[in-house]
Amino acid sequence: xxxxSQNPRHKITKRGQNxxxxxxxxxxxxxxxxxxxxxxxxxEFLTYFQNEAQxxxxxxxxxxxxxxxxxxxxxxxEIQRTEQGDSAMYLCASSLILRGQETQYFGPGTRLLVx
Amino acid sequence: AQKVTQAQTEISVVxxxxxxxxxxxxxxxxxxxxxxxxxxxxxxxVFLIRxxxxxxxxxxxxxxxxxxxxxxxxxNFTITASQVVDSAVYFxxxxxxxxxxxxxxxxxxxxxQLTVLP
Numbered sequence: 001x002x003x004x005s006q007n008p009r010h011k012i013t014k015r016g017q018n019x020x021x022x023x024x025x026x027x028x029x030x031x032x033x034x035x036x037x038x039x040x041x042x043x044e045f046l047t048y049f050q051n052e053a054q055x056x057x058x059x060x061x062x063x064x065x066x067x068x069x070x071x072x073x074x075x076x077x078e079i080q081r082t083e084q085g086d087s088a089m090y091l092c093a094s095s096l097i098l099r100g101q102e103t104q105y106f107g108p109g110t111r112l113l114v115x
Numbered sequence: 116a117q118k119v120t121q122a123q124t125e126i127s128v129v130x131x132x133x134x135x136x137x138x139x140x141x142x143x144x145x146x147x148x149x150x151x152x153x154x155x156x157x158x159x160x161v162f163l164i165r166x167x168x169x170x171x172x173x174x175x176x177x178x179x180x181x182x183x184x185x186x187x188x189x190x191n192f193t194i195t196a197s198q199v200v201d202s203a204v205y206f207x208x209x210x211x212x213x214x215x216x217x218x219x220x221x222x223x224x225x226x227x228q229l230t231v232l233p
Contacts, residue, residue, distance in 0.1 A: 033220065042119075042206050042223025043160070056220070089158060101167070102210075104221060106152070106160035 002026070004107035006092050012113045013082055020078045021110045025094030032075050033104060034067055036060065037089040046090075049075060082114045117142045117211045121224035128197050129232050136192045136227045138207030144168075148210040149183065149190045150221065155203040166190060197231045204228050 005024045013019050025032050030051050035043035046065070047057045051072035061067075064082075069075040079086055089111050093104035118141040128134045140149065151163040164174065166183050174181050178195045194201055204226045210219035 035221075040225070042208070042225050043221070044223070045220040048220060058220075091160065093160075101148075101165070102219060103150075103162055103165050105162060108157065108159040111158070 004092055004094050004105055006090075006107040006110050008110055009108060010111050010113075012115065014115050015082060015084060017082055018078065018080045019082060019112065020076055021090055021092075021112075023075045023077070023092030023094075023107060025074070025092070026096075026105060029094035029096045029105075030072065031095045031097075031102070031104075032069055033093040033095070034075070034077055035091040035093065037091055037109070038087075043091050046077075079112075082112075084114050087112055087114045117144075117147075117209050117222045119207050119209050119222055119224035121205075121207055121227050123227045124225070125228045125230070127230045127232065130199060131196050133193060133195050134197050134229065134231075136194075136205050136207075136229065138190045138192065138224060140188050140190065140207070140209045142209060142211060144211055148219065150208040150210065151181070151190075151192050152206045152208060152223075153203045154206060154226070160206070163192075194229075197229075199231050199233055202229060202231045 007022045032049045034046040037043040045058050046061050047067050049069040052069050064080045067077045089109045091109045093106045095102045095104045120139045147168045149166045152160045154160050171183050180193045182191045206226045207224045208221040
């Protein structure tokens with residue numbers, strides 16, 4: 001059973017460009033989360049999917065951010081018109097509820113640098 | 116609002132010493148979960164343990180042990196006989212109910228950088 005995978009692992013872009021990240025969750029996990037982690041801080045919740053439905057977005061997710069999970073499998077996170085403040089590690093996690101309990105398993109992250 | 120505090124920003128120990136990482140949390144939920152994750156230099160968060168709020172029994176797994184005390188809202192993590200490979204950032208996290216459904220987002224502390232010297 002493979003873990004959560006994310007691509008690309010690193011992305012360098014110029015301010016104003018659009019970027020897209022992909023997350024492939026653990027097979028059969030129906031929940032998928034996106035988090036953002038800046039240097040020296042813990043991850044912060046961005047958004048969450050159950051199957052293909054996006055059920056929650058945090059206030060950190062500005063209008064320039066959009067996430068999709070079209071078939072309830074992989075997910076993409078797009079940032080439009082990137083700003084230097086978007087530079088961070090973007091982490092994806094997936095989970096499956098077993099006997100009413102849930103544990104999120106994280107991918108390796110995509111490190112974004114906006115110049 | 117939920118909050119997790121890891122007051123120790125950095126800890127440095129010599130190999131084979133025991134070390135305890137502190138975690139204090141705040142929540143209004145009566146049911147919640149607490150977690151510890153390890154983040155090595157590679158960046159991937161590795162799940163270590165989940166503890167339910169209604170289960171205050173301490174847990175031991177090899178060199179790792181966890182002390183959950185609801186009365187003081189603490190969930191501390193002890194590594195016995197530390198090894199160089201234990202060097203990483205350790206995060207304590209609290210899961211809360213997301214307003215639109217039953218799933219739970221994680222609220223993380225700011226992490227403790229543990230360095231184990233040979």
